[in-house]
Amino acid sequence: DLVADIDGRPETLDRQLSRDAQRATIRLQELRPQITAIIDGLRRQIHALRPLYLEDLGLIPALEMLVRDTGQRHGLATEFAVTGNVEAQPALPIQISTFRIAQEALQNVLKHAHATRMDMSLNLADTHLTLRIADDGSGFAVPARPSYLAQEGHFGLLGMKERAQLHNGTLQIESKAGQGTVITVHLPLY
Secondary structure (H helix, E strand, C coil): HHHHCCCCCCHHCCCCCHHHHHHHHHHHHHHHHHHHHHHHHHHHHHHHHHHHHHHCCCCHHHHHHHHHHHHHHHCCCEEEEECCCCCCCCCCHHHHHHHHHHCCCCCCCHHHHHCCCEEEEECCCEEEECCCCEECCCCCCCCCCCCCHHHHCCHCCCCCCCHHCCCEEEEEEECCCCCCCEEEEEECEE
């Protein structure tokens, strides 16, 4: 939205500068907050695309930060719990997919659930992990077949399911209107 709003204005300002420098300066000052907002938005998107703290700190701290930051930024009560072998180091592709699924699940909670609380748990077993994300939001009617997810506009859920299947894992969706949603993901560690 902001990009469309300022599109073409730098060229206009360049022409105005030669005719009316004072007016061009005023217009530039008006654009400065919009440009700053665009840069901030791009930084957030780049950060979301490449979760550096996942690479730097590992899966557990990355998920913990994701949950905490999301809760603080959006006024959502959150809890993150880890059980099992906390020393386990899933393969990097599994870590990335787990993190991406968690990100998408949190985005769904924020965009659609109108929840006040979200809990995430991670269980690390010897051969697999289980990620569970539960919210107290509005819930929805889960389509009878996974193929209906796209038809009903649940592209984020479909992407999460496909990401889990890519690693021979599963994703289960439990939800009812007015009763919140629970996403459970099972992935092999390696």
